[in-house]
Amino acid sequence: MHSGRVVSRSADSSNGHGTSRVPASAAGSDPSRRTSGTVDAVSLAIIEQLQEDGRRPYAAIGKAVGLSEAAVRQRVQKLLDQGVMQIVAVTDPLTVGFRRQAMLGINVDGDLEPVADALDAMKEVEYIVITAGSFDLMVEIVCEDDDHLLEVINKRVRTLPGVRSTESFVYLKLKKQTYMWGTR
Amino acid sequence: MHSGRVVSRSADSSNGHGTSRVPASAAGSDPSRRTSGTVDAVSLAIIEQLQEDGRRPYAAIGKAVGLSEAAVRQRVQKLLDQGVMQIVAVTDPLTVGFRRQAMLGINVDGDLEPVADALDAMKEVEYIVITAGSFDLMVEIVCEDDDHLLEVINKRVRTLPGVRSTESFVYLKLKKQTYMWGTR
DNA sequence: CGTCACATCTGCGGATTCCGTGACTCGGAA
DNA sequence: TTCCGAGTCACGGAATCCGCAGATGTGACG
Secondary structure (H helix, E strand, O other), X not given: OOOOOXXXXXXXXXXXXXXXXXXXXXXXXXXXXXXXXXXXXXXXXHHHHHHHOOOOOHHHHHHHHOOOHHHHHHHHHHHHHOOOEEEEEEEOHHHHOOOEEEEEEEEEOOOOHHHHHHHXXXXXXXXXXXXXXXXXXXXXXXXOOHHHHHHHHXXXXXXXXXXXXXXXXXXXXXXXXXXXXXXX | OOOOOOOOOOOOOOOOOOOOOOOOOOOOOOOOOOOOOOOOHHHHHHHHHHHHOXXXXXXXXXXXXXXXXXXXXXXXHHHHHHOOEXXXXXXXXXXXXXXXXXXXXXXXOOXXXXXXXXXXXXXOEEEEEEEEOOOOEEEEEEEOOHHHHHHHHHHHHOOOOOEEEEEEEEEEEEEEEOOOOOXX
């Protein structure tokens, strides 16, 4: 399986590093120095449990991390509300009908935002990152077939104002796919 | 957030459930099993439901897709067994302590497999794809800080036998992250 | 040093959900 | 026609979920 890159909710991740925000009053002082401070060891352990199985019962998780069922429930809810994690089904694009995928390296003239926003609006674009290096943007595209892929790249991406050039990397084989962060 | 590839996400929601399981080979990533073509429209609808909320009750899903609770239960179980999908927690690397990420384009001399396997063994490597284009492999790396990233790229990847050259694309900002296939 | 505010955890029922089981129906393939 | 996979319906006990008090702990403040 595989799939998109996970993430978090867009609202908070906008920039600066994102640590996700907490409600209003809670955080006492300044957030800048500890991105990791948001999640303590116990919550990390809970996340680990849910990375193994997103539907594991709260009681079982509690037993594993040393908390009561109710406490686990509260923490999970908070982690979800804060956007620290999400519990979802992930699929393998191939088995669901998307047989062509590609990574696109893009170079832009001027401001990247307009281009990034336009790409954001395309449903075939699964992933967008602004990078430092010989490409300004790297995007992952998931299509149904070659015609579809060609249309997206040639007709929709390369014609966007600001796009100077693109380079395609068609996926031949997905070798690894993980999604276990706090887990190590 | 972002990160691995996978999938789905949704607004918020939650719920739970779960089985647990362990080791490395969870359903999804390994075999060459091509269950292709095996997913009909109804199962797709079920997957869609679970992409919105991995813990949604079977009865609710049934109501949404027009099947009985029992039928949904059977299908979900089969989809999981077949490795068509997985229900897991996905997190935002940044909030869990990983502040440096990068995409690496790699060129190899000779057989790609040995190199891919070696990369596969590295825990910092989150994603590996064999591609057609000016790079033979593209891998996503998730690290704690710059030192960590440097060590991985310079000391561990570039020294692998067969690796001819690498090009790094350090992530400046994750702009989009999705994971909803059957969903469109 | 008390006290209030707030966050978190534990217990505890009641409502839901999960899940195996058995009976019957409905095409499609042999 | 018969066999078989897949669904539906119904059941009922076990397990899970979920809201709601107390109990506890800590930091801020007078």
